Amino acid sequence: MKVIFEKSVPGRRGLDVVDSEVPVQADFPAALLRDQPAGMPELSELDVVRHFTELSQRNVGVDGAFYPLGSCTMKYNPKAAEQVAHYPGFSYLHPLLPQLPKGETLVQGALEVLYETERLLSEICGMAAFTLQPLAGAHGELTGAMIMAAYHRDRGSKHKKRMLIPDSAHGTNPASAAIAGFAVQTIPSDHDGYLDVDALGKALGDDVAGLMLTCPNTLGLFEPRVAEVCRMLHQVDGLVYCDGANLNALLGVCRPGDIGFDVMHVNLHKTFATPHGGGGPGAGPVGVAEKLVPFLPVSVVRKRQDGSFYLDYDCPKSIGYIAPFYGNFGVILRAYAYIRMLGRDGLPRVAQNAVLNANYVREKLRPFYDLPYGQLCKHEVVLSASRQAAVGVRALDIAKALIDRGMHPPTMYFPMIVPEALMIEPTETESRETLDAFIGYMKEIAELAKTDPEAVRRCPTSTPVGRLDETRAARQPDLAMR
Numbered sequence: 001m002k003v004i005f006e007k008s009v010p011g012r013r014g015l016d017v018v019d020s021e022v023p024v025q026a027d028f029p030a031a032l033l034r035d036q037p038a039g040m041p042e043l044s045e046l047d048v049v050r051h052f053t054e055l056s057q058r059n060v061g062v063d064g065a066f067y068p069l070g071s072c073t074m075k076y077n078p079k080a081a082e083q084v085a086h087y088p089g090f091s092y093l094h095p096l097l098p099q100l101p102k103g104e105t106l107v108q109g110a111l112e113v114l115y116e117t118e119r120l121l122s123e124i125c126g127m128a129a130f131t132l133q134p135l136a137g138a139h140g141e142l143t144g145a146m147i148m149a150a151y152h153r154d155r156g157s158k159h160k161k162r163m164l165i166p167d168s169a170h171g172t173n174p175a176s177a178a179i180a181g182f183a184v185q186t187i188p189s190d191h192d193g194y195l196d197v198d199a200l201g202k203a204l205g206d207d208v209a210g211l212m213l214t215c216p217n218t219l220g221l222f223e224p225r226v227a228e229v230c231r232m233l234h235q236v237d238g239l240v241y242c243d244g245a246n247l248n249a250l251l252g253v254c255r256p257g258d259i260g261f262d263v264m265h266v267n268l269h270k271t272f273a274t275p276h277g278g279g280g281p282g283a284g285p286v287g288v289a290e291k292l293v294p295f296l297p298v299s300v301v302r303k304r305q306d307g308s309f310y311l312d313y314d315c316p317k318s319i320g321y322i323a324p325f326y327g328n329f330g331v332i333l334r335a336y337a338y339i340r341m342l343g344r345d346g347l348p349r350v351a352q353n354a355v356l357n358a359n360y361v362r363e364k365l366r367p368f369y370d371l372p373y374g375q376l377c378k379h380e381v382v383l384s385a386s387r388q389a390a391v392g393v394r395a396l397d398i399a400k401a402l403i404d405r406g407m408h409p410p411t412m413y414f415p416m417i418v419p420e421a422l423m424i425e426p427t428e429t430e431s432r433e434t435l436d437a438f439i440g441y442m443k444e445i446a447e448l449a450k451t452d453p454e455a456v457r458r459c460p461t462s463t464p465v466g467r468l469d470e471t472r473a474a475r476q477p478d479l480a481m482r
């Protein structure tokens with residue numbers, strides 16, 4: 001059914017009870033006041049509720065359906081973490097409170113949350129310290145790359161300009177490195193989907209500033225020689241960056257700092273209980289090894305001898321401000337609540353079940369789809385629809401057919417080294433029944449591709465709009481109400 005946006009009827013009203021104790025009064029200059037009412041839509045409460053409920057049902061999210069979007073960790077985020085983020089003592093805090101005289105006493109609880117979350121992430125990742133300020137994963141990468149640049153500058157190593165990045169990396173990695181001033185060089189993957197260590201060896205040199213490596217990599221594989229790779233970089237005075245957006249596979253089981261990584265980011269909106277999609281808000285905290293601590297952005301939360309907390313801006317080697325205020329506090333609060341809820345025993349079970357679920361899907365689907373890399377995977381599995389593409393059904397068509405079956409498609413055409421890639425990340429929060437239903441649909445679609453490929457290419461038939469010209473939809477969006 002088409003959504004009608006013009007529902008206003010003159011004189012129609014909805015009422016709300018206002019319980020504010022603050023008197024509403026202000027002395028605006030007469031020139032700024034309206035002489036006509038604002039011309040707002042006139043609607044009853046029921047009209048408004050139905051309109052927004054209808055719109056919300058056109059939105060796909062984890063709360064409504066299975067959402068195996070690989071590399072994105074679209075897992076269910078417990079509502080208990082939401083509750084904590086909504087505590088009025090936190091959600092009504094004004095970001096400028098600490099700057100009032102002696103204002104810190106008003107926000108000790110919030111500063112403690114920041115301090116403790118930083119400590120918890122450092123412990124989970126094996127890093128010396130974290131900054132919670134970056135507002136997204138890519139922003140964390142940029143922060144990390146700037147810290148790497150600052151470190152080399154501080155040591156007088158002006159010639160360290162080359163950043164090595166594998167061809168399977170997320171596109172944000174080379175973008176972040178380039179914005180931070182590095183020249184990016186791509187390192188190929190080998191036949192098993194791992195970083196080609198021989199090619200890396202040949203690329204190493206005195207001007208190499210570092211390597212950005214996703215762990216586990218974007219094929220969902222753990223690099224078996226990752227510790228050796230870190231040592232190779234350190235031998236040429238290079239730093240190793242861990243793109244930790246895939247931390248869901250390692251949580252509580254293995255720590256990037258112990259492997260040899262010097263700097264990393266994690267995505268709170270993937271691994272740590274913040275829902276994501278639609279552009280945020282998110283958070284991409286960055287962790288660093290001891291030698292990089294002086295370069296962290298300001299401000300830094302510190303604990304005094306008496307147990308109180310304060311924001312330290314006096315950090316002479318810092319890369320400076322990378323975010324207004326102190327990061328996305330509500331997102332950090334959810335992560336804090338989530339980590340404390342799961343605890344030392346719960347965190348590893350996240351990773352174990354995420355890996356188990358991905359391998360379950362992999363084993364069940366391998367008879368029906370190509371599996372370019374055959375080894376056990378971590379939290380996600382990359383299939384290829386090459387077999388189906390040979391009869392004219394592409395990964396895109398399979399994705400559309402899944403939409404008709406009530407499930408969000410996997411990531412398609414990424415990583416780019418896999419033709420017709422379907423990257424499936426089931427996450428730990430899905431039940432076996434849901435996984436079986438998904439596997440059943442994927443089997444059914446593979447069969448249909450053989451018997452009636454046109455039927456797959458026609459999908460989706462159940463959605464408000466069918467196949468869009470996706471390029472035009474992005475370049476010339478029609479955002480008018482009518």
Ligand SMILES: *Cc1c(COP(=O)(O)O)cnc(C)c1O
Nearest residue numbers: 071136137138170172214243245
């Ligand atoms: C999601 C993701 C990023 C970027 O994170 P954003 O918060 O979307 O900026 C970077 N690298 C990998 C591997 C990711 O999966």
